[in-house]
Amino acid sequence: MASKPQLKPPVAPPPDPLQAEKEMVRALLGALPNDFMSLKPARRRRLVGQCLPATFLHVLAFLRNEAGFDHFNYMTAVDLRSSFDLVYNFWSIQKHMELLLKVNIPHSQKDELVPFSTSTGVYPAAEWFEREVYDLFGIDFTGHPDQRRILLREDWKTHPLRKIYDRRGSPINPALGAAGPPALWRTNEGKIALPKKWLEEDPDVSESVLTVNFGPHHPSTHGPLMVRLRLNGEMVYDADIVMGYLHRNHEKLGENNTWIQMLPYPDRTNYVSPINWEWAYVRAVEELEGIEPPQRAEYIRVIMAELDRIQSHLMFLATSGDTVGQLTGFVWGLRDRELILDLNEMVAGARMLPNYFRFGGVNRDLPKGFSERANNALNLIESHLAEFSAIYERNPVFLGRFKGVGVLSPQNAIDWGAVGPGLRASGVQFDVRRDDPYSVYDHFDFDVVVSNDGDNLARFMMRVEEIKQSISIVRQALHGLPSGPYQAKASLLSIPPGESSSRIETPRGEGSYFLVSDGSPRAVRMKIKSAAFINLYVAKRQMVGEKLQDALVILGTWDPVLGEIDR
Amino acid sequence: MAELDDLRGVVTVVKWGRKNSLWPLAFGIACCAIELMQTGASKTDAERLGMLMQRASPRQADVMIVAGTVTKKMAPVVRRLYEQMTEPKFVVSMGACATSGGPFRDLYDVVDGVDDMIPVDVYVPGCPPRPEALVYGLTRIQEMIDSYYQAGLTPGGAKPETAEGVQTTA
Ligand code: SF4
Numbered sequence: 001m002a003s004k005p006q007l008k009p010p011v012a013p014p015p016d017p018l019q020a021e022k023e024m025v026r027a028l029l030g031a032l033p034n035d036f037m038s039l040k041p042a043r044r045r046r047l048v049g050q051c052l053p054a055t056f057l058h059v060l061a062f063l064r065n066e067a068g069f070d071h072f073n074y075m076t077a078v079d080l081r082s083s084f085d086l087v088y089n090f091w092s093i094q095k096h097m098e099l100l101l102k103v104n105i106p107h108s109q110k111d112e113l114v115p116f117s118t119s120t121g122v123y124p125a126a127e128w129f130e131r132e133v134y135d136l137f138g139i140d141f142t143g144h145p146d147q148r149r150i151l152l153r154e155d156w157k158t159h160p161l162r163k164i165y166d167r168r169g170s171p172i173n174p175a176l177g178a179a180g181p182p183a184l185w186r187t188n189e190g191k192i193a194l195p196k197k198w199l200e201e202d203p204d205v206s207e208s209v210l211t212v213n214f215g216p217h218h219p220s221t222h223g224p225l226m227v228r229l230r231l232n233g234e235m236v237y238d239a240d241i242v243m244g245y246l247h248r249n250h251e252k253l254g255e256n257n258t259w260i261q262m263l264p265y266p267d268r269t270n271y272v273s274p275i276n277w278e279w280a281y282v283r284a285v286e287e288l289e290g291i292e293p294p295q296r297a298e299y300i301r302v303i304m305a306e307l308d309r310i311q312s313h314l315m316f317l318a319t320s321g322d323t324v325g326q327l328t329g330f331v332w333g334l335r336d337r338e339l340i341l342d343l344n345e346m347v348a349g350a351r352m353l354p355n356y357f358r359f360g361g362v363n364r365d366l367p368k369g370f371s372e373r374a375n376n377a378l379n380l381i382e383s384h385l386a387e388f389s390a391i392y393e394r395n396p397v398f399l400g401r402f403k404g405v406g407v408l409s410p411q412n413a414i415d416w417g418a419v420g421p422g423l424r425a426s427g428v429q430f431d432v433r434r435d436d437p438y439s440v441y442d443h444f445d446f447d448v449v450v451s452n453d454g455d456n457l458a459r460f461m462m463r464v465e466e467i468k469q470s471i472s473i474v475r476q477a478l479h480g481l482p483s484g485p486y487q488a489k490a491s492l493l494s495i496p497p498g499e500s501s502s503r504i505e506t507p508r509g510e511g512s513y514f515l516v517s518d519g520s521p522r523a524v525r526m527k528i529k530s531a532a533f534i535n536l537y538v539a540k541r542q543m544v545g546e547k548l549q550d551a552l553v554i555l556g557t558w559d560p561v562l563g564e565i566d567r
Numbered sequence: 568m569a570e571l572d573d574l575r576g577v578v579t580v581v582k583w584g585r586k587n588s589l590w591p592l593a594f595g596i597a598c599c600a601i602e603l604m605q606t607g608a609s610k611t612d613a614e615r616l617g618m619l620m621q622r623a624s625p626r627q628a629d630v631m632i633v634a635g636t637v638t639k640k641m642a643p644v645v646r647r648l649y650e651q652m653t654e655p656k657f658v659v660s661m662g663a664c665a666t667s668g669g670p671f672r673d674l675y676d677v678v679d680g681v682d683d684m685i686p687v688d689v690y691v692p693g694c695p696p697r698p699e700a701l702v703y704g705l706t707r708i709q710e711m712i713d714s715y716y717q718a719g720l721t722p723g724g725a726k727p728e729t730a731e732g733v734q735t736t737a
Contacts, residue, residue, distance in 0.1 A: 152676065153640045160675045169675030185639040186684050187646060216644055217594065219623045224596050224641055245641040246597055249674040268670065271598030271695075315601075334608035341605075352602060352695055563597055 021047060024097060028067055032059070037101075043287075045436050046098045046501075053116065056103050060088075060122045068092045069099055071430075072125040072417045074529040077137045078516055079163045083107060084114065084139065087514065089501065089529070093414065093428060096435050100501065105139075111158055111177045113140040120144055125417030128537050136161035136251075148193045151244035151566060155182040155190045160252065167249075167256045195240050198230070209237050212548070216245045220323050220552045223562030229543070229551060236551050239543040241536060246566040254526025259285055259359075260492040262526070266513075267353035269528060270564035272315050275308035275344075276506040277564075278357040283438065284513035285359050287500035289490060296484045297361035298440045303477045304347065304356060305504075306470040307374070310381065311340040312507035313463040313470075316559045317388060320460060323556040324401050329391055336384055339377040346370060361487030371478045378471045385464060392460070402457040406554040408542055409454060418538040419531045420509020421462035422558055426454040432505035444476045456550075459557040466507075493521045508532045508559055532564045585629075585655070586712045588617040589705065592628035594648065596635025599662040602695040603634045611698040618705060625651040630708060632701070633687075636664035636671050637678040649685045655721065657708050660687045661701060663694040670694065 016022070021041035028047075029039055037059050039049040051059045063069040069090035078085040088101040107114045118141035119126045130141045131150040138159035141147060149156065157178045160169045164176045171177025182190070198206075215226035224245035230238045250269055254262055266281040267274035279301060286293070293301070318333025320326075341351040346367055348354035356363050392398050408418070413426040423430055431448040433441045449465040451458040497519040503512045509531035516525040535558040543551040595603050606613045618630075625631075625648045637645055649658065660681055663669025668679035681687065688711065691704035715721060 165675070167674055182639070185642050185678075187643055189643040189647070216641065217648060219593060223600070224644075245638060245644070246636065247638055247640065247676050248597075248636050248671045249676050253671070253674060264670065268598055271601055331608055334605055335610065338605070338608075338610050351697065353598065 017044060021045070021097070024095070031066065032062060042100070045096060046100065048100045048102075050102045050104075053103055053105055057117055057119075057122070059101070060119055063090060063099065063101070064122050068094050069097075070094075070414050072123040073098070073510070073512070074514070074527070074534075075119070075126055075129045075133065076514065076525075076527040076529075077133050077139060077161075078525040079137065079161065080104075080524075081163055082109065084137065086116065086133075086139070087527075088119070089512075089514070091430075093430050098436065098503070109164060109176055111138060111162065111164065111171075113138050115140045115142055117142055118144040123417075124415055125534060125537065128533065135159070138162065146196045148196070149244075151247040153182060153185065153190050153244075154193055155184075155188075157182075160249075167252055192226075192242050195238075198238065198240070205237075208232060214552070216242070220556065222319060222556070222560050225560065225562055225565075227551070227555070229548065231548055234547050234549075236543050236546050236548060239540050239551065241540045243536070243562070244566050246562045248563070248567065250528060250567045251526055254523050256522065258493060258521040259495050259523065262523075263358070264353070264355045267355055268563060269530075269567060270506065270508075270511075270532070270561050271353060272561050273308050273312035273507045274353050275304050275356065276312075276504055277511060278355070279305055279439075280502050280504040280506070280511050281513050282357045282359055283502035283504065284500045284515045285495060286490070287502060288495050288498050288515060288517055289359065290496070291360050291488050291490050293361045293488050294485045295440070295482045296365075297486045297488070299477050299481050300362050300366055300486060301357065302440060302444070303366075303374070303474050303481075304344075304354075304362075306474045306477070307340050307343060309470045309507045310378075310467050310474075311337050313467050314340075314381070316463050316507075317392075317460075319559075320556055321392070323553055324398060326391065326395075326398060329388065332384065332388065332391075336381050339380060343370070343374055343377060346373065358487060358490070359492065360490030361485070365486045366481075371481070374474065374478060378474060381467070382471055385467065388464065399457070401550070401553050402455070402460055402557075404455050404457075405550050406456045406542055406546060406557065407454045408538070412541070413454070413538065416538045416541050417534045418509070419534060420505070420507070421449075421466060422459050422535055422538065423509065424448065424450045425458040425462045427452040432503050432510050436503055438502075438504065443480070444473050446473050456553055456557045463559075494519070495521075506531055508535060508561070508564070511564075528564075528567050530564045530567060532559065532561050533567075536560050536565055582712075582716055586709050589629045589657075589708060590627060591618055591630040591632050591659075591705075592625055592648065592652065593623055594631055594633060594645075596633070596637065596641065597664065599634035599664070599695040602698055603632060603661065603701065606698040606701045611702060613698075613702055613705065616702065616705065616709075625649075626653060628652055629655070630657045630659060630705070631685075632659045632661050633665040633681045634661040636669070637681050637684075638676045639678060640676070642678050642684055645681060646684045657688045657711075658685055659689045659691060659701075659704050659708065661691045661704070662696055663692065666690050666692065 018041045025039050036055045037049050037051040042048040069092045071091040073089040075088045083106045086103045090099045135149045209230045212229045215221045216224040226242035228240040229236050266277040270277045314333045314337045318330045321329025344354045345351045348356040408426045410426045410428050413423050446469045495517050499516050501514045511531045512529040514527040518524050539555045539558040660666045665681045671677040689704045689707050
């Protein structure tokens with residue numbers, strides 16, 4: 001029997017995927033005078049704009065005060081040989097939109113300071129980023145509150161990320177650059193400049209305060225980091241953080257190694273959560289190439305990245321115990337972490353730095369029996385979380401150090417640029433996995449944990465709750481793991497020219513790789529936006545006004561990893 | 568003054584103790600430090616070799632485990648910590664970075680191997696070495712101490728430890 005011909009419903013034109021972005025561009029440009037800024041949508045939830053140095057500060061103030069781009073992600077410079085591109089990245093927590101703003105300033109090819117205006121007046125979070133750009137590129141930010149070297153030794157004369165220097169820091173053409181690295185580094189600690197504010201201080205104040213120095217070799221700084229505190233009695237009057245003791249030049253290396261050669265390095269950028277950082281790098285390259293990994297690969301990535309988050313948070317629980325002298329928690333955290341390291345080993349062959357992701361997929365498929373073993377490990381970790389809460393949350397000594405201490409208000413958290421669990425602990429709803437979803441995170445059902453307390457305990461509990469959420473995500477992903485290929489075809493060497501910036505919710509917050517390619521086998525610029533770097537800045541601001549013994553606990557709750565901070 | 572014969576027993580105990588209670592300086596710099604922590608944790612448990620894994624002060628440490636990449640900013644600090652340790656002292660270079668600069672060799676701020684500044688006794692290869700590898704490296708130090716004594720020498724180049732040389736508090 002012939003069926004009746006059915007009337008097809010009229011085909012609606014497919015909705016423009018960039019509809020919202022285009023509207024936003026129109027609104028923003030409409031509110032600014034003509035030719036202040038050019039702006040266009042780059043992809044979902046990302047706008048890319050360019051403005052002139054003369055209009056830069058107006059545009060910045062407009063973006064912050066009127067357009068709602070309240071969260072400063074990062075800023076950096078790109079050396080284009082005859083000019084610098086300064087790149088600023090903002091995020092609007094309300095509108096869920098990212099904006100990449102570029103300003104081009106010319107420079108002579110010699111190693112001379114190039115002046116530019118500071119953005120710290122509008123975005124306080126830019127302070128350390130500008131110091132970094134000053135240190136590595138030699139851009140002089142006029143009006144910066146405290147401009148001095150941040151990563152390199154004080155006695156460096158050069159700015160080694162400029163293209164006139166090779167990877168060893170020596171000038172390629174001696175006529176252009178100054179002499180390379182300092183000669184006396186073996187034995188001479190050199191002086192470490194004091195903050196400008198301390199030097200200009202009222203002598204009365206200087207007399208009444210005491211400067212206490214921790215590190216760079218100190219057990220509770222979580223790595224080689226120096227903290228200088230000025231104390232007024234027991235209260236921290238001002239704090240200064242000296243970093244760079246683990247500055248391993250990842251960014252210079254990114255310009256000297258081919259794309260595929262760089263694959264093992266994100267692991268070492270943050271060695272406590274290597275897989276999430278691999279993902280950040282791999283995604284940035286995939287964005288340049290325009291490839292989509294197959295579904296199975298995406299699921300495997302989610303599984304591995306969430307296991308990685310659990311492992312990293314367990315490390316946090318362990319080191320928090322260590323910070324307050326709770327060694328049982330320390331050993332327990334490390335014990336449970338082993339379970340996940342074993343899974344890494346099973347999947348990728350290496351326990352700690354697995355180097356598992358590839359452009360367009362993963363290195364190999366999940367081995368037989370993985371899902372069973374992963375489920376067992378998760379069950380065990382889940383049951384141990386209750387024990388953790390017994391020794392932490394129900395422990396009056398621990399609570400005394402954590403509860404109600406180091407409260408951070410949501411406004412300060414946003415202004416100072418905090419990301420990750422620390423930001424959410426202050427009541428700000430922002431998780432890249434949900435707000436700018438990447439990969440297949442929209443397939444899973446999970447909560448973004450938020451707390452309104454903003455104290456040390458809230459930041460601590462955030463990790464415990466996130467472990468629970470991650471366990472649930474891994475279970476869902478293992479359950480729904482699709483079959484199919486685990487690797488898309490991707491080019492390893494010839495990456496098309498362009499720019500990309502990936503955003504990944506790493507265990508410490510949003511991390512991204514900003515890549516500039518000119519089509520050659522090496523990147524023109526590789527910027528790593530570290531979450532721990534900006535969180536350390538928040539911790540530093542937060543220490544002021546707290547008691548001496550609380551300062552290091554506050555530092556600890558931001559989970560610093562020096563490899564990622566110093567890069 | 569005690570009789571020499573009595574002190575011989577003390578010397579034996581000192582030698583035995585020196586070999587079997589090596590206290591490492593908790594000196595984590597980079598990624599390798601995480602494996603160093605795991606070495607002291609429950610699975611590998613280096614404490615069963617008499618190594619108390621948490622010595623924050625160089626004065627109380629016998630072995631310095633350089634776990635990570637040494638940069639030019641950190642180098643003088645490493646050197647100073649080494650000088651602050653009391654004799655006899657040993658250095659383990661853990662991982663490719665401390666040994667030769669490893670994956671970060673030939674970069675502007677990276678020291679190509681810590682043996683540029685301080686003498687190294689045992690190199691543990693790997694990036695990062697597994698905890699088992701580090702434990703093996705540490706047992707090599709114990710063997711080294713043994714072999715010094717068997718050859719009638721004192722480890723670390725301090726004065727020969729004859730019965731006369733041992734200081735008693737009495
Ligand atoms: S050897 Fe490898 S794991 Fe160890 S510090 Fe160097 S890069 Fe990190």
